[in-house]
Amino acid sequence: xxxxxxxxxxxxxxxxxxxxxxxxxxxxxxxxxxxxxxxxxxxxxxxxxxxxxxxxxxxxxxxxxxxxxxxxxxxxxxxxxxxxxxxxxxxxxxxxxxxxxxxxxxxxxxxxxxxxxxxxxxxxxxxxxxxxxxxxxxxxxxxxxxxxxxxxxxxxxxxxxxxxxxxxxxxxxxxxxxxxxxxxxxxxxxxxxxxxxxxxxxxxxxxxxxxxxxxxxxxxxxxxxxxxxxxxxxxxxxxxxxxxxxxxxxxxxxxxxxxxxxxxxxxxxxxxxxxxxxxxxx
Amino acid sequence: xxxxxxxxxxxxxxxxxxxxxxxxxxxxxxxxxxxxxxxxxxxxxxxxxxxxxxxxxxxxxxxxxxxxxxxxxxxxxxxxxxxxxxxxxxxxxxxxxxxxxxxxxxxxxxxxxxxxxxxxxxxxxxxxxxxxxxxxxxxxxxxxxxxxxxxxxxxxxxxxxxxxxxxxxxxxxxxxxxxxxxxxxxxxxxxxxxxxxxxxxxxxxxxxxxxxxxxxxxxxxxxxxxxxxxxxxxxxxxxxxxxxxxxxxxxxxxxxxxxxxxxxxxxxxxxxxxxxxxxxxxxxxxxxxxxxxxxxxxxxxxxxxxxxxxxxxxxxxxxxxxxxxxxxxxxxxxxxxxxxxxxxxxxxxxxxxxxxxxxxxxxxxxxxxxxxxxxxxxxxxxxxxxxxxxxxxxxxxxxxxxxxxxxxxxxxxxxxxxxxxxxxxxxxxxxxxxxxxxxxx
Numbered sequence: 001x002x003x004x005x006x007x008x009x010x011x012x013x014x015x016x017x018x019x020x021x022x023x024x025x026x027x028x029x030x031x032x033x034x035x036x037x038x039x040x041x042x043x044x045x046x047x048x049x050x051x052x053x054x055x056x057x058x059x060x061x062x063x064x065x066x067x068x069x070x071x072x073x074x075x076x077x078x079x080x081x082x083x084x085x086x087x088x089x090x091x092x093x094x095x096x097x098x099x100x101x102x103x104x105x106x107x108x109x110x111x112x113x114x115x116x117x118x119x120x121x122x123x124x125x126x127x128x129x130x131x132x133x134x135x136x137x138x139x140x141x142x143x144x145x146x147x148x149x150x151x152x153x154x155x156x157x158x159x160x161x162x163x164x165x166x167x168x169x170x171x172x173x174x175x176x177x178x179x180x181x182x183x184x185x186x187x188x189x190x191x192x193x194x195x196x197x198x199x200x201x202x203x204x205x206x207x208x209x210x211x212x213x214x215x216x217x218x219x220x221x222x223x224x225x226x227x228x229x230x231x232x233x234x235x236x237x238x239x240x241x242x243x244x245x246x247x248x249x250x251x252x253x254x255x256x257x258x259x260x261x262x263x264x265x266x267x268x269x270x271x272x273x274x275x276x277x278x279x280x281x282x
Numbered sequence: 283x284x285x286x287x288x289x290x291x292x293x294x295x296x297x298x299x300x301x302x303x304x305x306x307x308x309x310x311x312x313x314x315x316x317x318x319x320x321x322x323x324x325x326x327x328x329x330x331x332x333x334x335x336x337x338x339x340x341x342x343x344x345x346x347x348x349x350x351x352x353x354x355x356x357x358x359x360x361x362x363x364x365x366x367x368x369x370x371x372x373x374x375x376x377x378x379x380x381x382x383x384x385x386x387x388x389x390x391x392x393x394x395x396x397x398x399x400x401x402x403x404x405x406x407x408x409x410x411x412x413x414x415x416x417x418x419x420x421x422x423x424x425x426x427x428x429x430x431x432x433x434x435x436x437x438x439x440x441x442x443x444x445x446x447x448x449x450x451x452x453x454x455x456x457x458x459x460x461x462x463x464x465x466x467x468x469x470x471x472x473x474x475x476x477x478x479x480x481x482x483x484x485x486x487x488x489x490x491x492x493x494x495x496x497x498x499x500x501x502x503x504x505x506x507x508x509x510x511x512x513x514x515x516x517x518x519x520x521x522x523x524x525x526x527x528x529x530x531x532x533x534x535x536x537x538x539x540x541x542x543x544x545x546x547x548x549x550x551x552x553x554x555x556x557x558x559x560x561x562x563x564x565x566x567x568x569x570x571x572x573x574x575x576x577x578x579x580x581x582x583x584x585x586x587x588x589x590x591x592x593x594x595x596x597x598x599x600x601x602x603x604x605x606x607x608x609x610x611x612x613x614x615x616x617x618x619x620x621x622x623x624x625x626x627x628x629x630x631x632x633x634x635x636x637x638x639x640x641x642x643x644x645x646x647x648x649x650x651x652x653x654x655x656x657x658x659x660x661x662x663x664x665x666x667x668x669x670x671x672x673x674x675x676x677x678x679x680x681x682x683x684x685x686x687x688x689x690x691x692x693x694x695x696x697x698x699x700x701x702x703x704x705x706x707x708x709x710x711x712x713x714x715x716x717x718x719x720x721x722x723x
Contacts, residue, residue, distance in 0.1 A: 237319040
């Protein structure tokens with residue numbers, strides 16, 4: 001066997017392994033997707049993979065059957081608003097702080113930047129009750145903005161460190177040239193630095209969106225009104241003890257994934273690049 | 283000058299009166315938390331609310347749903363932050379948690395009033411009695427029975443009669459599993475560390491006569507009776523479908539409906555599925571079988587309690603009490619039981635359990651025998667771990683339940699991690715950590 005054939009065989013084996021792993025990963029999602037079109041009778045009967053009498057009924061129930069405490073489209077909208085606001089705020093904070101750390105060597109090795117890392121690894125569960133009390137005392141209990149603030153505090157430290165490596169790879173000469181041309185620091189940051197760090201911003205933004213989209217515990221505690229729930233909380237209401245609403249639950253599980261897929265798939269390349277950037281110093 | 287003064291006083295009085303009038307016209311708003319998220323349960327609550335508001339135009343009632351799985355953390359954090367509702371539905375374990383936090387007011391007068399009017403079942407009422415007061419009022423209750431599929435018993439055992447003893451039940455389970463070639467499994471019991479396993483295992487303990495505490499509140503879990511009960515659970519577990527070590531409520535219900543299970547000690551609430559989805563009568567429930575001449579099962583009275591913070595607003599307390607009285611009217615209570623979840627929720631008063639509105643419900647009347655058995659069990663032998671003595675004996679029961687210690691014992695046994703004796707000894711030691719006996723008065 002010559003080296004070219006051996007390489008091809010290796011590639012083929014690698015490809016097959018990837019396909020098998022991919023199938024294993026995708027299978028549960030595919031099963032949920034297929035089952036979301038089954039009527040309850042078929043979901044509860046002995047497992048048949050494909051629906052015999054396919055129906056949109058579960059999606060109709062999910063989207064149009066409202067109760068005084070459940071409105072799934074509104075839950076999705078709440079999640080979208082919170083996630084978008086968190087993403088915007090996290091990127092604003094992280095890009096400014098990340099740029100500052102990247103350009104200030106003292107800052108990078110100083111206490112402040114280490115504190116950022118500490119906040120990132122800090123077990124947030126111990127903060128649940130104090131944060132609940134704090135937001136209640138300032139009148140932000142049962143307000144979606146409280147989630148935006150908490151999520152930004154949770155997410156911005158990681159995004160900052162993610163962006164530092166991107167900013168460090170931007171040559172300082174560009175800033176110096178622009179400065180000589182009379183551009184202000186703010187203008188340089190907006191017009192030169194941020195566009196060049198776009199892949200990093202996309203990666204950090206995707207991270208911020210996905211993390212805030214799926215968060216459950218703070219949303220549970222900080223939101224009081226049933227109709228202000230975010231999508232993960234809303235989805236959980238279909239899983240009551242002794243009565244699981246299987247059909248809408250399956251349909252909701254699919255719908256809740258859609259924004260993440262739509263956002264993540266086009267930028268997944270940036271996301272991987274973002275996480276590996278700075279791993280190898282040239 | 284005098285005229286101006288009189289005029290000013292007159293205007294002031296008028297203004298004050300008009301403000302008072304406006305305030306008097308504002309509805310009293312009360313909010314409560316319950317834990318029943320399915321759409322039909324929320325709709326039942328809303329129906330009760332609408333009927334109440336029609337009768338009491340000055341009161342506006344809002345329901346909020348907190349899932350059972352989130353109830354403890356949400357309630358405790360709301361206590362810390364001061365964001366509690368006016369009143370809340372709970373079960374004895376959760377009630378004890380809020381009692382220990384010192385945020386609940388006794389409602390003894392209201393309980394006595396309802397008892398006098400409609401006759402509360404004593405076992406249900408007394409689970410909320412402590413220190414000379416009633417801290418909650420049971421609105422509806424739950425009870426586990428021996429649920430089964432008659433057609434499977436007929437096909438694989440040759441009878442439609444449910445087992446009368448545990449020996450017979452084990453024999454049925456074996457026959458069904460073997461004769462069907464494991465197409466149908468004889469029993470459905472959980473082995474995961476969760477509340478469902480705790481509740482099912484408690485039926486075994488209760489039947490054998492094992493207890494968590496003695497009458498003085500001392501932990502007596504590590505006893506020959508507990509070991510016997512867990513051994514029995516382990517014997518039955520052999521005739522469970524594979525994977526039951528990780529089961530929760532959903533798996534039991536799906537497998538009963540799918541025809542994978544022939545029998546299960548469970549809440550007989552799957553009847554709604556059989557009625558609405560399958561239009562089938564092949565679902566029944568019987569008394570828990572006898573073991574050495576005795577039997578036991580679990581019951582969970584769902585109560586409401588009123589928070590101390592509500593008592594700072596007398597008009598809200600009055601509205602809450604009126605709403606509770608309204609929920610206890612037999613014809614209204616039928617909405618919260620027969621309509622809300624037939625077989626899942628049962629009345630807690632004699633009057634409501636005899637109401638036509640209850641028995642005329644189409645699902646109740648279709649599975650009438652299940653309901654008759656349930657009321658017999660409630661009146662005869664159903665109780666709840668830690669609440670068997672008609673008074674609170676150990677305040678640690680809420681934490682013991684929250685930590686799923688009994689389920690953990692079962693899990694360790696069915697997964698082979700420990701022998702029955704080791705697991706029970708371990709469970710006893712864990713319970714001791716939370717134990718807080720209530721001294722006899």
